[in-house]
Amino acid sequence: MAHLFLDAASRTCLFCYGDMIDVNNIESDNGMLSKVIHKVQQVISPQGFQETVDWDKTKSGVTEVDMLVEAKEQLAEICLIKSHDLINKIQLVLNLDEKAYRKAQTLTHDYLMSLASNADLKKEVEVVVYEYLRQLYATYTQLIVEYQHENKALLNTEKLNLLLARYLNAAFMMAKWRYFVDQSAPLGMWKNIHKVIRVAEELNSLNKDLFLYDFQHKETSLAAILKRGFMLDTLQKGSYTQFQIELTDRVLKTWSTNPQISKQYTKQNEYQFFIHLNGDNRPERLRSAKQHSDFRYWKTIRIVDLIEAYLCAADMRKPLDQFNLVMMTKTEDVVGLFKKLRIDWCVKGYKRQRRNEERTTKLNILNVSHGVDEISARVRYLQLRPSATDLVFDGTSLELASDMPNIEVQMSSIPSSQYGRENWTMLEESASGFSVELGKDISFWVKSGALIGYSTLENKNVIALAEIKTVRKRTNGTYRIGLLKVTNNAIALKVNRVQKRTPFDVVADYQVNDGEGGLAFSDVFVGLLVDNDIIERPRLIVPRHQYKRASRYRININGEDHVVLAGEVINSHRGWICFEVIV
Template identity: 20%
Template sequence: MIDLFYYFRKKIIDPLSSLRVTERWLNSLSLKDEYQAHKHISDALNIFNSSTDPLTKERLQILMRLDEGSQLLQKNLCDIYLKKHASDPELEQKLWKCIFANFWHLAHGYQAFIRDYLDHPEQSEISKMIPLITVRAIHYLSGEIKWRYFHQEMVQPNMWKRLHKLYRLSELHGFSNEKVTIAGGSSESSCMMEYFRILMLDMLVPTSLQIEQIELVEQWLMRWAEVMHLDNHYAENRHTHFIDLSKPAGAGKIVPETEGEKLRFWDISPLLAEVTRSLRLQREGKQLDRIGIEGKYCDSACLDFMEQLSTLWMTDSAARVYPRELSDNKTVEVVCGISCVISMLDSHSSNSESCSLNALSAKWPIENESATGYGLIIHSDACSNAEVGRLIGVRDAESNGPWKIGAIRWVKNAESGKISLGVEKLSDSPRAVKIERLELAQLHSENLQEQAGIITADVKELRALFLPNVDNKGMASSLILPISEFTAGKIMDLHDKQLTYKIRFTEILENSEDWARIKFDILGRRSRAA
């Protein structure tokens, strides 16, 4: 086994002294222990980035050779991580650190050469290589961000600034669409494609996704990003999304108040068409390459998830454009689970909250909050209710104000035996409503209640949550109900206040184990009998 630091301590040879020496050193690494070989290269990259040697063309070639020499090892360790991260926490931490370090060192290494070029463009030896360097810098910075998502970490503002500057550089120098080969692969990519991939991944709020789902989306976007294009000028009837290069934030869906000096726009339709095309080819058996993760995420589950992407990208619960504010000893009252949330909203609307219902609630401290959700802290003994995907009701514990509803998107361990969790707000003004099959409604309207007992076993009545439309989030009105109650095309009567709506269930927008948020069509409306 080669000990990299042995060479530095003994000053026998410096593996980074020349390209030829680096090549020999890489070839001498033993691949019997891939983790150690990978660590040696990461250590070499760390020393490379710490060096004060001039950033010459040969130094760039050494960095690129270290980059290329690490790719197979990086891929193999990533595969192991995806298979074993859930079953072996100690191995998960070990692999996460070394894989993340590789992305970090390579991103910073390439960015150093870009900064040096911008400081001395006339004297630079590497001007012709700037397109390649910039693509790789965006690629590895995006990889660093993706692995932060695996640990439920949001993109920091300074990382958005770096990404925006790198893409802006490619625009100013006219190579944003120029394709180059990424290290260790045969596929080509461009600055625009790499930039677009991380923008669209971030719009899915990856901290709410499983690790496997994040990996899948990134893989799929490698294929789909080629059809997308960022435009400098807004076309009202075509563009759907935008990014502001002057702000340290991600992308968003265009709304009436969208404005700024450095905006870039795109139409998401070509991407959605690629999603539809991929689904069709997979179902017809014509797209033969696997879309799942071997041993972890089967193809059928992938197809279901792929089908949800179009909805997720268009609802724009996406990129956090609202800043988080740290809470000052504030707490919220919380109820967990769809049945408890509906019961609490029912009683709140009728001003009849009982002691038994209040016993279902708990008070959880707020760590931070924004217009789109909360960061909460709970003790580990309360974590049985804190599962990813769980529907919860939330209201200010001091004011006893209106209930809001949200979904737990991520859960992770915090210090001192506590649990940190993230909640995405789904509605500020949900209402509990009654839904029943049309047959029972017809009996009532025809004053045939005495016959209702005959068909009680065939009649279905349920409580659900109505979520009004939210224009600034691009969310149409929807219903949340037990997932077992959804059947596409089912026609029901929805009773809300003094009106009854005849509705038809159409499709699931999102779902968890016990609930689904669904779209519906309104077929008619009438006043309820007094």
């Protein structure tokens, strides 16, 4: 039989419900196993698990939380038992996993879609789901260790393949929840994944089709699960939101085939990624031809081709049903994600992102607002009363601790429109961007893609704009934010979208154009004008829902109305969009 998880640390001690369990010293107790089986069967009875996960609907989450807590406790009890009936024990865990899987999926949906405004409940869900998945991963690890040492219990190849597949799925689901909070996969996980790969290769089962769960309608394979886990891990090196990580996972599941994970590298087969099956190594981008017996390679050609096809179809406003992603989320969310993935997963021409501008240490206090409406209200106030912001910095000091990671940032919520919501501390600045330190607690809106307006101590009466590019949680629990400058001086405008043109009057075979009097406009909303010497054309930033491709807009500058045409989109996010204006 293939060797499974043979390192001494994995064989003797496993994390189980918060304690280290020595699996070699647990007494056999078939009576205890029978009691646990009866209790678990009550927990996973059909009455509690009939619902299916619907990506577009939300639920309260209370029932799912209780069920996962109970499932975790049952897994912990199973870990404490060393039984002669190992086959029954394995089947018990497989059954519990199958029933709890849908609950974990429902809570993942709630966590990402409906709990943003309830930080306490979101944190509770985060803890419950992660602890359940960690316990499931530990339990599967222990079962495989016990199976390795069991002389009598033998699983057929199909059941053993399912056990390995469930183990991989539990590991990658656990890792995904760590990615949600900017943490890497736990220590030792990749080392165990390496061993599963070697076992599957020995059993020649990497590409054998199987149903991961009985209720699923699409087959998968160990290779498909591995590639999904590998590619999700690569997102750690980019700046992806929690929602984008989950959406990537769902796209990979939907578009998954039966990929080839190869031992050989040849010039004819140009691979994009590899993993070194030694130590605790994670997947990496392949930047040059490397051949090693412990390397495993795979390609991204098919997934990138599908991404490009989707972006092309979306840009040309063609039907997207063929991609099977319509029910997941809005098209603009998928487009935003794919524009990033096609760069990070590109087949050729990949360039590692490196800082090409020198950054200098610059300690400064920024008074920050966020969102187009809030920023515009503040800019308009300053345009009318430029001296009003003197009060916002009163009492603010630049006496910062010398130990940079431990800087305590003053956070304040100021209701008046002339003030920002918070004060941030700038640490470094370059020509195009800067970084700030935000301590251990950050606002819910601080995420990649958010638009901020800020004033500084030197320029209290001027609002500059920047886009949050990265949000990183550091090992000491503080957050480091990287921002890209948009403009150093924002101008707030009143904006209307042209909705239709009324017919011209006809007089003696001539059409009479009465100018803007023949135009109909939407209700007034606010926008931000970006115009400087660096850009070729002025740009307009408006709320995302107010944008319509190739529309005309009426903007009011210094009391004068101008009708402009929406040109090329420069930047697009969930809450705002920036496009060139053609006068």
